[in-house]
Amino acid sequence: MKKNFALIGAAGYIAPRHLRAIKDADSNLSVAFDINDSVGIMDSIFPQSEFFTEFERFYDFAHQLKRAPESALDYVSICTPNYLHHSHITAGLRLGADVICEKPLVPSPELLHDLLLVENETGKKVFTILQLRHHAAILALRDKVAKAPKDTKFDVELTYITSRGKWYAESWKGDDRKSFGVATNIGVHFYDMLHFIFGSLQENKVHYAGLNKAAGYLEYEHARVRWFLSIDANDLPDEVKGKKTTYRNIDISGEQLEFSEGFTDLHTVSYQEILAGRGYGLEDARHAVETVNVIRTASLSPIGVDVHPFVKRLVK
Template identity: 60%
Template sequence: MKRFALIGAAGYIAPRHLKAIKDTGNELEVAMDINDSVGIMDSHFPNAEFFTEFEDFAAYVEDQALKGKKLDYVSICTPNYLHAPQMKFALKHGIDVICEKPLVLSSDEIDTLHQYEEKYGSKVNSILQLRLHPSIIALKEKVENSPEDKVFDVELTYMTSRGKWYLKSWKGFDHKSGGVATNIGVHFYDMLHYIFGDVLGNEVHYRDEKTSAGYLEFKKARVKWFLSIDENNLPENAVQGEKKTYRSIDIEGEQLEFSGGFTDLHTKSYQRILDGKGYGLEDNRTAITTVEKIRKQPIVNNPNNFHPLVNKLFK
């Protein structure tokens, strides 16, 4: 049984980590979040310690280590800009990390974390659960078995409407979230790289605080992509429910269907990590470099590579 800490226990994704820790037969010793709406913990680890100040959390972790009760893992589910410093804290204390995506906001931070791993002997593991999804695995096999010169034409469209709160939260500030492409898209870029190989080209055709669109060329694919949190961009057939959403990955006229199958992917990710097969720093580099360029590089006007929805933005 491994001993875990969880930072970001009140967040949206935290319940999946709590479930994964429990389902893999391990124990949550302590959790931390600046918000105290963490009643979900009672369903999994009601006896875990809990702190709302990072300093108190850090002191507890250090005191327990002095008593011979050092943690094995720190799981991180906090806002994107906090990932790197919190990973450094864990690594400095000889504790392995399990971190949500995006792992970091820049490739330089990956280089720095490598130095921490080497100096302190601890390891960073990341949650890249789409790589474990059956539909993604099947598509990867199809691409690998295609003719060597085959290049697939792909359209990625993902829209998830968000209210006015979004831009006033940490998610609305590029230096904290990485912007729309990073915050809602980084797992798609990792998935595309995982399936279609190295990135050969990266264009950005549109970018504002709510929407980003562009073109990526991979070894085995040409991808026109469009990401948005603006409900004005939603098609009429967007899902009606808790919030309006639309997701489509079209591969030469065929839809990649992966709406289901997510229930246990965090648990599978944890089991791989516990088995020594986790995705580490370098597994994240291509996706992080991709979104970093999308955030910083100049907009280009190349209608030949436009996603079909881009023209609508200029009307």
């Protein structure tokens, strides 16, 4: 039986993956919303869907759908800026639908607790997209770590530099009040991945925190991780500058984790798992939420042997 979806944030960067995942799940997009009207991609996927640029009109229409069982929404998918996630999630739950939201769900454990309260009030559930947990290379590494001797701790160096132009600072992503900072905005899926592979977090240090880059040290049950995240093209290694705008390197005790490929269908897989009753919920998101909350609020730790080598170029 086809499920009925609504989509909030239809003009966003990640929205096409959600549109295709809904289509691949043989489901129906009843209505979509975005304050921007650059949503022409809907013509090739869901041309008959209702669309609104005012939230009040969207919400009123979505609420009316509840009047008939065949039109009532089953799911509301959310692809909006980070700071709007909490409000849009609770709106979706109060429409009588389960919610699928991009990460970070919320910036703090307190707001995560509030979502749990609204789940209990409405009887509906929140699911998050943790697509790296479905990636074949990540699953293979997780299996390798699980088979290692119990006291094994891998030494991990995570470097991710994804260059952004001047537009970034003018967008919501460049406003820490809306994106919650670069470590949250581009790093949250890495922190979830590290927890998924290496177990519970035992230590969390921040060595550098700026508007366009951050770095620190995380220690898990089975890994010691030095991490560096940046949107500044000046941080690209010399061998990459002028050739690529992105540099991603994850070194695990001398071995490279290569997962550049295999992303195409991960949102579809995530939706399939959710619809099959195996989706990741609020408690699955908690670890990453707590991690980024500490990173965002922590005082800087002294530079020591656990610092990422790229930080040494920044601190004179």
